[in-house]
Amino acid sequence: xxxxxxxxxxxxxxxxxxxxxxxxxxxxxxxxxTDDWNSVLGYPIEFVPQANPYEKYSGEKLEVQLLADGxxxxxxxxxxxxxxxxxxxxxxxxxxxxxxxxxxxxHDHAHTDGEDNHSHExxxxxxxxxxxxxxxxxxxxxxxxxxxxEDGIYYLRTIHMSKVSDNDELTHRSKWATLTFEVSHEHGAxxxxxxxxxxxxxxxxxxxxxxxxxxLFFVFRKxx
Amino acid sequence: xxxxxxxxxxxxxxxxxxLGFAHDxxxxxxxxxxxxDLWAYIRVGATHMLTGYxxxxxxxxxxxxxSSFNDILKFITLFTIGHCISLIGATYFxxxxxxxxxxxxxxxxxxxxxxxNLGGFEQxxxxxxxxxxxxxxxxxxxxxxxxxxLQSFDMGTEQILAxxxxxxxxxxxxxxxxxxxxxxxxxxxxxxxQFPAFYKAVNWYLVLAGIxxxxxxxxxxxxxxx
Numbered sequence: 001x002x003x004x005x006x007x008x009x010x011x012x013x014x015x016x017x018x019x020x021x022x023x024x025x026x027x028x029x030x031x032x033x034t035d036d037w038n039s040v041l042g043y044p045i046e047f048v049p050q051a052n053p054y055e056k057y058s059g060e061k062l063e064v065q066l067l068a069d070g071x072x073x074x075x076x077x078x079x080x081x082x083x084x085x086x087x088x089x090x091x092x093x094x095x096x097x098x099x100x101x102x103x104x105x106x107h108d109h110a111h112t113d114g115e116d117n118h119s120h121e122x123x124x125x126x127x128x129x130x131x132x133x134x135x136x137x138x139x140x141x142x143x144x145x146x147x148x149x150e151d152g153i154y155y156l157r158t159i160h161m162s163k164v165s166d167n168d169e170l171t172h173r174s175k176w177a178t179l180t181f182e183v184s185h186e187h188g189a190x191x192x193x194x195x196x197x198x199x200x201x202x203x204x205x206x207x208x209x210x211x212x213x214x215x216l217f218f219v220f221r222k223x224x
Numbered sequence: 225x226x227x228x229x230x231x232x233x234x235x236x237x238x239x240x241x242x243l244g245f246a247h248d249x250x251x252x253x254x255x256x257x258x259x260x261d262l263w264a265y266i267r268v269g270a271t272h273m274l275t276g277y278x279x280x281x282x283x284x285x286x287x288x289x290x291s292s293f294n295d296i297l298k299f300i301t302l303f304t305i306g307h308c309i310s311l312i313g314a315t316y317f318x319x320x321x322x323x324x325x326x327x328x329x330x331x332x333x334x335x336x337x338x339x340x341n342l343g344g345f346e347q348x349x350x351x352x353x354x355x356x357x358x359x360x361x362x363x364x365x366x367x368x369x370x371x372x373x374l375q376s377f378d379m380g381t382e383q384i385l386a387x388x389x390x391x392x393x394x395x396x397x398x399x400x401x402x403x404x405x406x407x408x409x410x411x412x413x414x415x416x417x418q419f420p421a422f423y424k425a426v427n428w429y430l431v432l433a434g435i436x437x438x439x440x441x442x443x444x445x446x447x448x449x450x
Contacts (some may be wrong), residue, residue, distance in 0.1 A: 205277060212432060216425035217418075224421055 001161045001172070016169060017161075021176035022046060028054040037181075044069055047156055047179035050143065058150045058183055065143045068160060068175065072142025076160060080144070081133025082152035082183075148183045155180050257377050262390045269394020272373055274402055278330045278437055279366055283399070284406050285337030285430050286359060288423065291414065296407065299359050304399070306363020307370060308392055314371035315388045323376065324445035326369045328438050333362040335434025341427040370395055 005011050022043040028034065037052045050063035066073045136144040146156065156179040164170040253271070256264045273279060286303065290296045314320065336358070339345075345352035374391050413422050 202275065209429065209433065213425050213429045216428050217421055220421035220424040220428075221418055224418075 017172040019174040025180040045175040045177040053181040082154040265390035266394035269391040270398035273398025303363040307367030310364045310367030328441035331437035338427045338430025
């Protein structure tokens with residue numbers, strides 16, 4: 001949008017923006033994971049994970065699709081950041097490549113709308129300080145690949161700005177979307193499970209053991 | 225039949241500590257460790273010893289073979305020294321291995337003990353390995369198993385050694401709690417006429433349980449890698 005305004009030499013003109021923010025947070029607790037994470041809530045703009053974030057672990061990557069009015073929104077800048085969990089594990093061996101640098105790529109695409117920055121008239125985007133973390137850009141299917149670098153609460157956000165021509169009071173309209181979820185680390189080597197507790201029920205084990213010993217005792221007593 | 229029932233009831237007593245912890249302890253353990261102090265490590269250590277069938281089965285096998293209290297004390301002390309060394313050492317230096325593989329070796333120790341108690345080596349006309357050395361060796365293996373379990377939890381970055389020692393202390397508390405009824409029942413059973421049948425039954429059960437646990441752990445190891 002900034003590019004467009006520079007191109008049109010309209011930076012000195014006032015802009016009136018209406019914005020709407022659509023937030024989404026996914027929580028899952030306990031061992032049983034449900035499929036609610038992939039629910040499309042039908043927001044005007046919405047992130048939809050392509051896999052359950054709670055079955056992803058730090059060090060892995062998660063695909064998230066961005067929908068605007070139910071359709072994939074391509075070439076849209078998405079910021080992904082996180083705050084560390086208290087007992088975070090860092091995956092220092094990961095190659096922390098940023099898939100794309102949104103700011104630089106913005107020059108390459110001449111969009112009439114769909115720009116990412118919610119710049120107001122006198123506030124160039126370079127001054128925005130809340131753009132830490134990964135800067136990603138959606139592909140043709142509206143999908144970004146988020147690096148889940150370490151344990152933490154992840155926060156994706158994007159702002160889709162468009163010009164308004166059918167309203168006397170507004171010049172721009174923006175739709176904001178966020179997605180929040182938590183990622184933990186995978187326990188142990190490969191799938192760490194506490195088999196003693198979860199694999200075999202203690203009751204089954206104890207009763208089975210008693211039955212076997214009882215039967216064996218009966219057999220050996222008869223033999224004697 | 226009267227004796228049989230009595231034996232079964234006695235065994236039920238043996239497993240009472242297990243039943244007390246027949247909950248899904250793993251999901252709560254991490255929370256206990258997150259929120260608790262060093263006491264939490266003692267508690268979790270004791271819980272893991274009491275819910276670890278393989279450790280208890282091996283201990284039962286060791287105790288079954290020994291008749292004098294001094295021998296029991298000697299072997300259990302050796303087993304304890306063994307598992308303390310590997311539990312503290314491996315955890316402190318971050319040495320770990322796949323949990324299922326370690327547990328598979330522990331299952332073999334149960335199988336080994338049952339086999340040895342049944343006179344398997346004599347029947348195969350093989351000189352059985354030195355008992356003390358084997359118990360000390362298996363103590364190391366069991367300690368490594370406990371260490372992999374402890375390392376699967378987030379322990380934070382502070383007071384690591386104190387946490388390991390507290391977990392170890394908890395393991396010893398759990399071991400004593402488990403051993404008391406085991407020794408009591410086995411000592412009691414020795415006085416019974418049907419002891420030979422009971423001895424055979426339990427040790428054959430140890431062999432079968434060892435094989436079962438071994439297969440179970442390997443199955444989960446390969447599933448986990450599949």
